[in-house]
Amino acid sequence: MIAFLSRRLLTLAVTAWLATLLVFTILNVLPGDPALLMLGTEARPDTLAALRTQMGLDQPAVVRYLRWVAGMLTGDFGVSYTYARPVGALILERLAVTLPLAGFALVLSTLIALPLGLYAAARHERAGDWAVMAFGQVGIAVPSFWFAILLILGFAVQLGWFAAGGFPGWQGGAGPAVKALVLPAVALALPEAAILARVTRSAVLDTLREDYVRTARAKGVSAWALMVRHVLPNALIPISTVLGLQFAFLVAGAVVVENVFTLPGLGRLVYQAISQRDLIVVQGVVVLLAVLVVAVNFLVDVAYAVIDPRPRVET
Amino acid sequence: MTSDADLDAPRRRLPRSLLLGAALTGLVVVVALLSLLWTPHPAEQVRVIARLRPPSAANWLGTDHFGRDALSMIMVGARNSLAVAAAAVGIGILGGVPLGLVAAARRGWPDEGVARMADLLFAFPALLTAILLTALLGPGAINAVLALGVFNVAVLARVTRGAALQVWRREFVRAALALGRGPTAVTVVHVLPNVAGAVIVQATILFAVAILNEAALSYLGLGIQPPAPSWGKMLGDAQTYLFTAPMQAVYPGAAIALAVLGLNLLGDGLRDLLDPRHKTTTLG
Secondary structure, three states: OHHHHHHHHHHHHHHHHHHHHHHHHHHHHOOOOHHHHHHOOOOOHHHHHHHHHHHOOOOOHHHHHHHHHHHHHOOOOOEOOOOOOEHHHHHHHHHHHHHHHHHHHHHHHHHHHHHHHHHHHHOOOOHHHHHHHHHHHHHHHOOHHHHHHHHHHHHHHHOOOOOOOOOOOOOOOHHHHHHHHHHHHHHHHHHHHHHHHHHHHHHHHHHHOOHHHHHHHHOOOOHHHHHHHHHHHHHHHHHHHHHHHHHHHHHHHHHHHHHHOOOOOHHHHHHHHHHOOOHHHHHHHHHHHHHHHHHHHHHHHHHHHHHOOHHHHOO | OOOOHHHHOOOOOOOHHHHHHHHHHHHHHHHHHHHHHOOOOOOOOOOHHHOOOOOOOOOOOOEOOOOOEHHHHHHHHHHHHHHHHHHHHHHHHHHHHHHHHHHHHHOHHHHHHHHHHHHHHHHOOHHHHHHHHHHHHOOOHHHHHHHHHHHHHHHHHHHHHHHHHHHHOOHHHHHHHHOOOOHHHHHHHHHHHHHHHHHHHHHHHHHHHHHHHHHHHHHOOOOOOOOOOOHHHHHHHHHHOOOOOHHHHOHHHHHHHHHHHHHHHHHHHHHHHHOOOOOOOOOO
16 A cells, blocks of 8 residues: 555656646747747837846746746745736635635535436436436536526526626625625536536446345345445445546636636636736646646545555556 | 346447437538538628627528627538547547557557656646647647647547557467567557547547537637637627627537537447447546
8 A cells, every 4th residue: 555655646746747847848948938928029128138037037947947846845936927926825815716616516516416326327227317318418518618608698697696707705705705606616517517427327337236236135225225335335436536537627617617707716817827928827827736636636546545455456 | 226238239239329429410510511612691791780680581590799690600610610629639649549559569668658648638637738838829720729639649649558458468469479470560450450449439529528628719719710700709709798699609509519419429329339348438
């Protein structure tokens, strides 16, 4: 187990390091002057030179890279060019929107998907099963940003129950803030729920085929107890794996959905930073997101290995 | 209750999802091809006097904020969307399949390299990578293709490698090696035909993902550039006029959903057909 853990941890560290290298290379070493990118071609030469010095662009790329990584390790992500504020503070501020949004969506999708998947498995090859499978296919096919627009159309424009976008902040109390996150979370949750319902269904079906389930059934265990005690705990293994893997999709979805609802989260921050050429912000956010994704996958791997020892043996 | 009926079903029967998926995908392809020959109106024809019109005999799906015919734009949008997705998947196949084949054949460092590259690219959500690259390279269809294609290379390399490793363990490959065939010959003659099924299935699903991601990029203004019509851009524009012309935000999204649904069903159906042991799984 320790060998497995340290091997996975090493992979995590290497991937995270490669991620910083990749992002830095893409943004700094590829042809193009970051200062020129930021200020545009009409910038005055002395402004350009001043910005280059301020950004440390007069230093060799290796030095800049090492400084940036060393800074991040101590929590210093650099200073944003457009906001004139530390990137770390900006990220923290935006996380207060994106994390609750992602968590909300994750909870919502699990609450929708688990019962649906269980129901479909119980009604295998019957109408209820087909209906859940159809929901699964449609949910995956509907782009979350279109669903978001439809939600705005229905619940903001027609019914007027929610605002069409924007975020009041947490300082005005949790109520209005949570209300502003409802439609975005539903929009994010739909594709996740669709995928998760399908995974739950097939995981439960696989478990139902196991010998121990047959034995329990032969011993006269009730259908309910069978589901709760034998099937669900075992089906949760693949379900939690997929839940972890979905994190990356959730992050990507948040970038677009936050833009649909003009929510001041990480996704909107990175999108605006990209359009304003605020590269230090882009670098910081992208690396943070990549490390988050890798870390979540690592945790899923570890949880998986704790519950089910088989994958540890495989190479 | 489970039954083993799905395992015992006759293999020759075509999966329903395959038929439905092929029909939907076929419809989108036909519409895209038709747009080359005919659209109700020229898709880029601006008529400000007829802006944001509801559906009528002249404009079946109404007009957008420039008075352009929505149906014509959706038809040409189908073509643009399919072209970008096809090119992005093409890059994935051309780059990923050889990488996966080499990794499986050589093992050692090429294998390790492919695995690490895939790990690394999967750490970046595909759409985020695409947003980053298109922002740097400049918005546009070609850069969107490149940005979406990079991710597909990683996915297809991994899928090809996994499928190829299984083939390498099979008896007939060992026999071929024992008869003195080199690894290159074995790869081309034995491995490639046997991984083709897995690659085709994955490519179909990646095609759907590419359509979704291209639409998202265009929605953000980073994909296909105006005046060329694109489904994502149409949605972005329609959002501004939700109060005056709500239906303009409905049609392009429905077109995207239909195309993606068709491709996903087709992928699932192909998987059931080519590999009956592996019943429909999911990929977002």
